[in-house]
Structure formats: C-alpha cells, structure tokens
Amino acid sequence: MKLLGRRAECAHLDALFKTMRDGGSDVLLLSGEAGIGKTALLDYAVRAAADLRILRTSGVESEMDLPYAALHRLCLPLLDGVDHLPAPQAEALATVFGTRAGETPGPFLVGLGVLNLLAEAARGGPLLCAVDDAHWLDDASAQAIAFVARRLRAESILMLITSRGPIPSMRGLAEFGVEGLAPTAAGELLDSVVRWPLDDGVRAAILAEARGNPLALLELPLASPDRLAGGFGLLEATALTGRIEESFQRRISELPADSQELLLLAAAESAGDPVLIWRAAAVLGLSPEAGGACQDAELLTIGVRFAFRHPLVRSAVYHAASPDARRRVHRVLAEATSREADPDRRAWHLAQAAEKQDEAVAAELEASADRAQSRGGLAAAAAFLERAAALTPDPVRRAERELLAARDKYHAGAPEGAQILLDKVESGPPDELRSAHVRQLRGHLAFVTGGAVRAPSLLLEAARRFEGLDPVLARETYLDAIIYSLRTGRFAEGVTVTEVARAAVAAPVPSSPPRARDVLLDAFAVLYTDGHVKGVPLVRQALEGFTLEGLSVTQATRWLSLACYGAFATWDDVAWEKLSQENVRHIRETGALGMLPVAHSQRMLAHLHAGQYQAAADLLEESDAIVAAIGVDRPAYDVAAVAAWRGQDEQATELLRIAENAAAERRDGNGFTFVKYAFAVMYNGLGRFAEAREAALAAAASPTGSAFAFWALSELVEAALRCGDRAQAEQAMEQLSTTTAPSATDWGLGTEARARALLSDGAEAEAHYREAIDRLGRSRGVVDLARTHLLYGEWLRRQDRTADAQEQLSTAHTRFVQIGAEAYADRARRELAACGIAVAGPTAQKTLELTEQERQIARRARDGRSNTEIGVELFLSARTVEWHLRKVFSKLGISSRRELRTVLP
Incomplete structure (x- = not known):
C-alpha cells in the first residue's frame, strides 16, 4: 500500500529493496522534524519486507543512559548466534548484553561482532534492520549501529534509520530528508479527518500552519473542532512540535483520571513491558478498563508491549504531569521492578522518584554505574554517577562520586561535561588527595581539549601532590607527565621533559619488587637528566622487562607507546620492532581500535626503517579504514612520511607542509620535529642539500631531546658537509655520538660510523664505511644500509676507484629499487652513470584495475x-x-x- 503523497519516497525505498534482494546491502537515514512521516515510511518498508527477516529497534528518551539498550533489542532474536562468532567478538557481545561477565570490551569490537552477527543471519535470506527515533538511541548503541551501517557491502542487508536531527556518530551516512506533503496531498489528508463544514479561510490557515506535516494535519483539527468550525480563535503561532504536543495534551485531559494515570505509568516505563506496567497499575488501583479509553482515543496500543501512537504522545503525557505525579509512578515502577533481574532500571526509577537526597538510592545508582562500566557503557556509568552524586547527602561522598563521574565522562569522550563536574568537586569540601586527582584529570583533559601545552605542568603538579598521599599514583602520574612533555616538546608551556625528569628522580622509591612501569619511569628520568651514558642501560633494562600485567587498556597503550619511544630514542631497533608489534597486537586483541592509528604510526616508522615501504603503506590503509569507520584522529605526518621516504617530491612536500601546520596548530612538538626530520631525509635523497641542512637544523634544535632530533643529526652531518660547512657537520657529529656511542647497538654504532666516514679521509674513511656496512647489515636498518653503500660508492668514485664504486653503487641502486626509494635510486643511478654504467630508469608496472x-x-x-x-x-x-x-x-x-x-x- 502506497502512502498518500509519498510516491517518490516509496520509490526510493523500493529501489533499496531491489538492491537488497539482488544480494547487495544499503543504508539510509530518513531525517526530518517530528510528525513528518519518518515512522510511516519505516512501516511501509516493514510491510514491503513481510516475506523477509526483520529486526527492529527504536531509541527511547528515558533509556539514553542505558548502554547498548537499543542494540540489545535489535539483536535479541539473533543471540543464539553469538557463540558462533570469532571468540573476541562473541565475548564482547556477551559482555555488553549482560549474558556473561568479562572485561569491558572496546566499542569497535562490539561493532564488528554485530556486523558479523547480522551478516550470518542474512545468509538465510535478505534482512531488514529498522531503527526508529535514532536521536534517542543510547550513545553505545548509536556508535555500534553506525559502525555496522558504514561497513555493509554485500550481505543482503538493508538498514533504515530515522532521526529528527543530526547524530554525530552517524555523520556521513546516506541521508534522505523527508519533507512536508505537497499542497494537494496535504489537503486530501486534512479532508480525511475533518468531517464537518470548514470555512475555506480556516482550512487554508490550518494547511499553512501544518506546512505539510502529516501528524499536524491529523492532530490540529482534532484539538478543538468547535472553534475551528466557526473559524475563530486559532491558537497563536508556536513551534509546530509544541503545537502538536499541546494537541495531544488536550486530548489526554479529556480522558478519565484513571486512564490518564495509566498513560503516565506507561510514559515513565520506556520499555513498555506489559507485565511490569500492569503490576504497577495494580498497586495504583488501576484496572484494565483504564487502558480501553486510551486505545479508543488512539493514543496508546496495548499488546505485547505498551506502544504510544507517536513519541510526542509520550512526551506530552510525561511533561504535562505534575512533579509529584511523576515521582509517584516512578516509585511504584521501582517497587514493581525486580532487584535481581533488572537492578539498573529499578535504581533509575528510584532516582526519578526521589524527592530529596537519599544515600540508599545513591548507592544503588553507584552500583549500576559499576555494572554499566563493566559492559563498556562509560557514558551510562557517568550518568548514573552524576545522578548518584546529586542524591548524596554527605558533601564528601558527593564530591567523590562527582570525581568518578568526571573520570567516566572523560573516558567516554565528553570532556566538557567532565570539566563541569570537576568544578563541582573543587567547590566541595577540601581534600588533598581529591585535589590531586582533580589536577591529574585536568591534565589529561587539557591534552584533548586544545590545551595540550598545559598538560605536562598540570600532571607534574598532580604527581607532586600525590607523593605523600599515594606514592604509586605519584609515579604513574610522573610517567604520564613525561609522555605529554615529550609529545608537546618545543611547544610546552611552563615545564620541559627535563624538569619533569628531575622531579621524577626524586619521586618516592617504588614498591619492592618494582613493577615494569616503575623501571620505565626511572629509566626515562635518568635518560633526560643524566644523558645516554647513564640512561641507556636503565632503558634497556626497562624494555626487556616491560609487561602489560595489571594495566588497563588505556595505561597499557600509553606506556607501551612510551616504551617504543624509548627503544628508538636509544637506537635499539630490535626492541622497537618487538614493542611496536606488541602494541598493535594488544590493541587489536582488546578491541580498543580508536588507539590503533597512533600505534600504527610507530609501527609504520619501524617498517620504513626496515625498508618495508609497502607494509608501511598497508598500515596506513588500515588506519584509513579505522578513521572512516569510527571518526578518530590520526597523526597528520604518517602519510607524508611514506611519501617522503619514497622520495615523491611534490606529493611529499605538500603532505609534509600540511602535517607541519597541523602539528604547529595542535602544539604537537614531537610531530613537528619529525616532519622537519622527514624533510631532511627527503631532501638529502633528492640532492637538495641546502634545504636538507635547514630542515635537519630545525629538527635537531628540539629542546626536549626528541628521538627524531637525534636522528636528524645524522642527516645534518651529510647535508652540512655537502654545503661546505665542515664546522657545523663536526658539531653535529659530536652531538650524535653522545647518543649513539652509549647505545652499543649495531644501528646506533653503524649510523655513527657512517657519519665519521663522511668527515674522514683516506684509509680512516674507508674503515668507517666498512664498519658502518658491517654493523648496519646486522641491524634492521635496511634503508640506512643502502644509503651507506651509496655514500661509500660516491666516495670511492671520487677516489677514482671506479670498479669498487660501481659495486657499492649497484648494491645501493638495487636495494633502493627493491624497496621503492625513488629519490635515492635516482641519485645512485646518476652516480653509476658518472662511472660509465647506464642503468634504465624505472619501468611502469602493469596497472591492476583494483580499487x-x-x-x-x-x-x-x-x-x-x-x-x-x-x-x-x-x-x-x-x-x-x-x-x-x-x-x-x-x-x-x-x-x-x-x-x-x-x-x-
């Protein structure tokens, strides 16, 4: 059955159904104001899919704080298939749906589990997923549904979603704006409900006010037909949604008192569970007859669930009731809800029923927050805790709950709400430990809200406060302060990594035996106060003993990234390889995929170091998939780095400039230093030594002792010498050796030997070149090894040892071509040509017509x-x-x- 005035919309849906029946998948977000007909179109689709499997869910305003509530309703008929999913996905869904206890899963592992659950269900035939009122979905469900919607391709699944307004997590989905009915169709719909004489002027006024909104056309004439018939007293112009709600409220007020109370009971219990509602109704003395009048008025249907004709009816009922009446029905619903079967819903009803602060209710809400957190519902946990705090009579306990709520809001990605709660904590009773926690959380918040340069000083202050209160937390906070000071680098305000390190050196002695993170802190503290000679052995010890035991996902990822940084800051590419692999593996296994792009960047650099340019590019493609799927940020420099190492001049230059500006804007000092280092690598390959020298100088000038600044010194030696500035090259050599000599690794010592060869003559130079080739040949530094062959070959050609030069240059050229280092390959080719050896340029590979x-x-x-x-x-x-x-x-x-x-x- 076609809908009146909706031929184009129905045709669009019919086309989507054809795609689905042909084996494809599609998604469409139907958007528009309240009453415009979105749900009617969704119902049309459901009727069209009568021969198919249909899954439905809807957002419910009062369930927005219950994590995965809407997703659970959508997947409920498929739960038997959960155990057939890959184990991590099955565990994630079982945990969030409360059928199994387990560690909090990452939201993206949940999304992937739902995607495969739906795909498997569609193997038996096309599947329609209908999601109504998505603007009222809980955040966790909205994120999971959006994740699935973006990944549908060829599963024979059609997902239709309705929403009144934009939903951040669903931004970018195919959208169809549902408009008002055309004038002719609007007139036909109005005439179908007005069965009395209607003045033409009044009819025109109604049509103008309704603006084609079907619900308005159906409801406004019923508001006061006697006044409309005479053409007098049309209500003053207000927002259309408000007018429709007012119309519903008038119709509700004409019902018997017991029917109105039953409507309020149903409005307060969003799940629409008839068993629960009738149990509560009995307590209030309401009989089944009370529901008859509600159904006769076409406001409510009662069957397998209590369902309002439209969400605006629920809103009209609830908001028209007095606060006392609302509290009364919530209290009765709480008494009727099982403490064992649904403790969270019971706690929420108790909270809504509370007239004043009540510790018993607050404690139940806090327990609900714990359960929500274990299911991955951090936003819900924060909401439970915030409400619990408001109901807490004791000011000290209230501040503690506000602090916990602020922490959950931060982890749920709501930094503004976290800041507001921290303001409340600080206005409460003074407490040194709580104050230190506030400073610590403000430091983390600063880093994600545009105030990154203040994060190190805030964390340093918090760490100092923790020293006499919680030594373990003090040390962990010092470690975080080091991480943030390294990231902000040259842009840090008020404190540098050296100052943080000095404070950390004096921190309380770690527990016995020290944990891996304690050793890591001590190592970095010494490295950035006493230098590499004393620091390297401690860093090496920390890296060898680093474990993830006892760490949260966030801690493990942050500190494992620091361990990776420690590896390449001390020229330990063996540990770098191991730790960067471990970081990516750990994030995958825990499902915290939002952290994967940053881990990919460290892993990508390890691939570039090893000459695995295609593997680096593959990682970036995966990061692109994550960014597209979930909208997280990624380092701006990673795509630019691959282009720079390949020597793709124009593309790399543009990308590096973009990354440089982004790093400066975000006050990312470490990223800024890396971009300058990448420029130096590229320009040296292109033979543009003056530009390489300028970039290397800028990178090496990092005041925080960035690892990339250490690496840039090697580029500076080469570029400065080629520019005729031997003094600058010697100074860079001296600085470089302070980091490479203590490292005692083949990578570090090989890099130093190559730099010394550039500064030497005769037999001494040759000895250094051979040492560099020997050492780098045992390292993972494939690119550095090839560059050493190139430099050695160039030196040999200048010594008129053409045959020896040809051997080294050919080795370099072959390796550069193999790994795809275009600029360095061209440089080797030019040198071979100067030796009289003609080498063909790169040949175009056959293009594969693959996306x-x-x-x-x-x-x-x-x-x-x-x-x-x-x-x-x-x-x-x-x-x-x-x-x-x-x-x-x-x-x-x-x-x-x-x-x-x-x-x-």
Missing part, C-alpha cells in the same frame, strides 16, 4: 589470511570480504588465492 579496498583485501589474502581475519583487520564482514575477492579474481583473471602470489607485487 583501494580490493588491493587491501587481495594483499591480505595473498599473505594467507582467512576471510574472517581480513574482516577483523579491515572492519568488514566475512561475507563482504568474500564478495570483494570474487571481484578481484575476475579482474585479475585468476581462480584461486594461490595465484595472488604471482600477480600481486
């Missing part, structure tokens, strides 16, 4: 990953991976995964 996503999938399939494993990495369902692979095989003219090894680079 970017098809290339990502094909490479992973080539490397032996299963469809499920590829789906986990790229946030796709296994069925979508299967569909893409069929297209890949067709385009490449192959029929098996084995053949991918021969056709893909």
Whole structure:
C-alpha cells in the first residue's frame, strides 16, 4: 500500500529493496522534524519486507543512559548466534548484553561482532534492520549501529534509520530528508479527518500552519473542532512540535483520571513491558478498563508491549504531569521492578522518584554505574554517577562520586561535561588527595581539549601532590607527565621533559619488587637528566622487562607507546620492532581500535626503517579504514612520511607542509620535529642539500631531546658537509655520538660510523664505511644500509676507484629499487652513470584495475589470511570480504588465492 503523497519516497525505498534482494546491502537515514512521516515510511518498508527477516529497534528518551539498550533489542532474536562468532567478538557481545561477565570490551569490537552477527543471519535470506527515533538511541548503541551501517557491502542487508536531527556518530551516512506533503496531498489528508463544514479561510490557515506535516494535519483539527468550525480563535503561532504536543495534551485531559494515570505509568516505563506496567497499575488501583479509553482515543496500543501512537504522545503525557505525579509512578515502577533481574532500571526509577537526597538510592545508582562500566557503557556509568552524586547527602561522598563521574565522562569522550563536574568537586569540601586527582584529570583533559601545552605542568603538579598521599599514583602520574612533555616538546608551556625528569628522580622509591612501569619511569628520568651514558642501560633494562600485567587498556597503550619511544630514542631497533608489534597486537586483541592509528604510526616508522615501504603503506590503509569507520584522529605526518621516504617530491612536500601546520596548530612538538626530520631525509635523497641542512637544523634544535632530533643529526652531518660547512657537520657529529656511542647497538654504532666516514679521509674513511656496512647489515636498518653503500660508492668514485664504486653503487641502486626509494635510486643511478654504467630508469608496472579496498583485501589474502581475519583487520564482514575477492579474481583473471602470489607485487 502506497502512502498518500509519498510516491517518490516509496520509490526510493523500493529501489533499496531491489538492491537488497539482488544480494547487495544499503543504508539510509530518513531525517526530518517530528510528525513528518519518518515512522510511516519505516512501516511501509516493514510491510514491503513481510516475506523477509526483520529486526527492529527504536531509541527511547528515558533509556539514553542505558548502554547498548537499543542494540540489545535489535539483536535479541539473533543471540543464539553469538557463540558462533570469532571468540573476541562473541565475548564482547556477551559482555555488553549482560549474558556473561568479562572485561569491558572496546566499542569497535562490539561493532564488528554485530556486523558479523547480522551478516550470518542474512545468509538465510535478505534482512531488514529498522531503527526508529535514532536521536534517542543510547550513545553505545548509536556508535555500534553506525559502525555496522558504514561497513555493509554485500550481505543482503538493508538498514533504515530515522532521526529528527543530526547524530554525530552517524555523520556521513546516506541521508534522505523527508519533507512536508505537497499542497494537494496535504489537503486530501486534512479532508480525511475533518468531517464537518470548514470555512475555506480556516482550512487554508490550518494547511499553512501544518506546512505539510502529516501528524499536524491529523492532530490540529482534532484539538478543538468547535472553534475551528466557526473559524475563530486559532491558537497563536508556536513551534509546530509544541503545537502538536499541546494537541495531544488536550486530548489526554479529556480522558478519565484513571486512564490518564495509566498513560503516565506507561510514559515513565520506556520499555513498555506489559507485565511490569500492569503490576504497577495494580498497586495504583488501576484496572484494565483504564487502558480501553486510551486505545479508543488512539493514543496508546496495548499488546505485547505498551506502544504510544507517536513519541510526542509520550512526551506530552510525561511533561504535562505534575512533579509529584511523576515521582509517584516512578516509585511504584521501582517497587514493581525486580532487584535481581533488572537492578539498573529499578535504581533509575528510584532516582526519578526521589524527592530529596537519599544515600540508599545513591548507592544503588553507584552500583549500576559499576555494572554499566563493566559492559563498556562509560557514558551510562557517568550518568548514573552524576545522578548518584546529586542524591548524596554527605558533601564528601558527593564530591567523590562527582570525581568518578568526571573520570567516566572523560573516558567516554565528553570532556566538557567532565570539566563541569570537576568544578563541582573543587567547590566541595577540601581534600588533598581529591585535589590531586582533580589536577591529574585536568591534565589529561587539557591534552584533548586544545590545551595540550598545559598538560605536562598540570600532571607534574598532580604527581607532586600525590607523593605523600599515594606514592604509586605519584609515579604513574610522573610517567604520564613525561609522555605529554615529550609529545608537546618545543611547544610546552611552563615545564620541559627535563624538569619533569628531575622531579621524577626524586619521586618516592617504588614498591619492592618494582613493577615494569616503575623501571620505565626511572629509566626515562635518568635518560633526560643524566644523558645516554647513564640512561641507556636503565632503558634497556626497562624494555626487556616491560609487561602489560595489571594495566588497563588505556595505561597499557600509553606506556607501551612510551616504551617504543624509548627503544628508538636509544637506537635499539630490535626492541622497537618487538614493542611496536606488541602494541598493535594488544590493541587489536582488546578491541580498543580508536588507539590503533597512533600505534600504527610507530609501527609504520619501524617498517620504513626496515625498508618495508609497502607494509608501511598497508598500515596506513588500515588506519584509513579505522578513521572512516569510527571518526578518530590520526597523526597528520604518517602519510607524508611514506611519501617522503619514497622520495615523491611534490606529493611529499605538500603532505609534509600540511602535517607541519597541523602539528604547529595542535602544539604537537614531537610531530613537528619529525616532519622537519622527514624533510631532511627527503631532501638529502633528492640532492637538495641546502634545504636538507635547514630542515635537519630545525629538527635537531628540539629542546626536549626528541628521538627524531637525534636522528636528524645524522642527516645534518651529510647535508652540512655537502654545503661546505665542515664546522657545523663536526658539531653535529659530536652531538650524535653522545647518543649513539652509549647505545652499543649495531644501528646506533653503524649510523655513527657512517657519519665519521663522511668527515674522514683516506684509509680512516674507508674503515668507517666498512664498519658502518658491517654493523648496519646486522641491524634492521635496511634503508640506512643502502644509503651507506651509496655514500661509500660516491666516495670511492671520487677516489677514482671506479670498479669498487660501481659495486657499492649497484648494491645501493638495487636495494633502493627493491624497496621503492625513488629519490635515492635516482641519485645512485646518476652516480653509476658518472662511472660509465647506464642503468634504465624505472619501468611502469602493469596497472591492476583494483580499487583501494580490493588491493587491501587481495594483499591480505595473498599473505594467507582467512576471510574472517581480513574482516577483523579491515572492519568488514566475512561475507563482504568474500564478495570483494570474487571481484578481484575476475579482474585479475585468476581462480584461486594461490595465484595472488604471482600477480600481486
């Protein structure tokens, strides 16, 4: 059955159904004002899918603080299939749906689990997912549903969503704005409900005021037909939604008192559970007859659940009731709700029923917050705690709960709300420990709200306050202060990493035996106060013994990133390789995928160091998939770095300039230093030594002792010498050796030997070159080794040892071509030409007509990953991976995964 005046909208939905029935997937967000007809279109779609499997859910305003409530209703018919998912996804869904106790899962692991759950359900035939009133979804459900919607490709799933306004987590989904009915259709709808004589002027006024809104056209004439019939007393112009709600309120007021109370009871119990509502109704002395009048008035239907005709009816009922009446029904609903089966809903009703502060209710809300947190519902936990704090009579206990709520809001990505709660904590009773916690949290908040340069000083202050109160927390906070001071680097205000390190050196002695994080703190404190000679052995000890035991996901990721930094700051590429792998693996396993782009950046640098440029590019593609799926930030310099190492001059220069500006704007000193270092690497490869020298000088000038500043010294030695500034090169050499000599690693000592060779002559230079090649050959530094062969070959050519030069230059050229270092390969080619050896330029590879996503999938399939494993990495369902692979095989003219090894680079 077509809808009046909605031919175009129905045709659009019909086209989506054809795509789904043909094996494709699609998603559409129907947006528009209240009453415009979004739910009617959704109902049309449900009728059109009568022969298909249908899953429905809707947002409920009063459930917005219950994590995964709407998602649970959507997936309820499929829960038997949860155990058939990959174990991490099954565990995540079982935990958030409360069927199994477990550690808080990452929201993106939940999203991937739902994606595969729906995809498997669709194997038996097309599947329609209908999500109504998405503007009232709880945050956790909205994020998971949006994640799934973005990843649908070829599962035979159609997802239709309705919303009154924009939803941040769903930004970018295909959207269809539902407009008002055209004048002719609006007139027909109005005439269908007005069955009495109506003055033409009044009719025109109603049509003008309704602006084609179907619900307004149905409700406004029923508000006071006697006045409309005479054409007098039209209500003053107000917001249309308000007018419709007023119309409902008038109709409600005409019902018997017991029917009005039943409506209020149903409005206060969002789940619409008839067993619970009738149990509460009995306490209030309400009989089933009270529901008859509600249904006769077409305000409510009572069946398997109590369902209001429109969300505005619920709103009209609830807001028209007096505060006393609302509290009374909430109190009765709390008494009727099982403490064992649904303690969180009971606690919420008790909170709404409270007339004054009540510690017993506050304690129940705090327990609900704990349960919400264990399911990954940090936003819900914060809401429970905030309400608990408001009901807490004791000022000290209230401040403690406000602090806990602020912490959960911070972790839930609501920094503004966290700041407001911290203001309340500070206005409460004074307490040294609580004050230190506030400073600590303000430091973390500063880093994510545009005040990153203040974060180190705030954390340093907090750490000092913790020293006499909680030594363990003091040491952890010092460690975080070091992390933030290294990140802000040259842009830090008020405190540098050296100052933080000095304070940390004097911190309380760690527990016995010291934990891995204690050793890490001591190592960095000494490294940045006493230098590499004393610091390197401690850093090495910390890296060898670093474990993730006893750490939260956030702590593990942050401190593991610092451990990676310690590895490459001390020229330990073996530990760097191990720790960067461990960081990515840990994040994948815990599902905290929002942290993966940053971990990818460290891993990407390890790939670049090892000459694995394609692997680095693959990581960036995966980061792109994460950014597209969940909208998290990523380091601005990572794409630029790959282009710079490849020597792609124009592209890399543009990307590096963008990254440089972004780092300066965000006060990311470490990122800024890296960009300058990347410029130096690229310019040295291109033979633009004056520009390389300028960039290396800027990188090496970092006052915080950035690892990238250490690396830049090696570039500065080469660039300064080529510019004729030997004094500057010697000074850079001296600075470089203060970090490389104590490292005692092949990478560090090999880099130093190469720099000394550049500054030496005769046999001494040759000895240094050979030492560098020997040492770098044992390291993971494939690019540094190739560059050493190039420099050695250039030196040999200047010594007129052409045959020896050809050997070194050929080795360098071959390796540069293999890894894709275009600029350095060109430089080696020019040197070989000067030796009389002609080397052909790069030949264009046959272009594979694959999309970017098809290339990502094909490479992973080539490397032996299963469809499920590829789906986990790229946030796709296994069925979508299967569909893409069929297209890949067709385009490449192959029929098996084995053949991918021969056709893909």
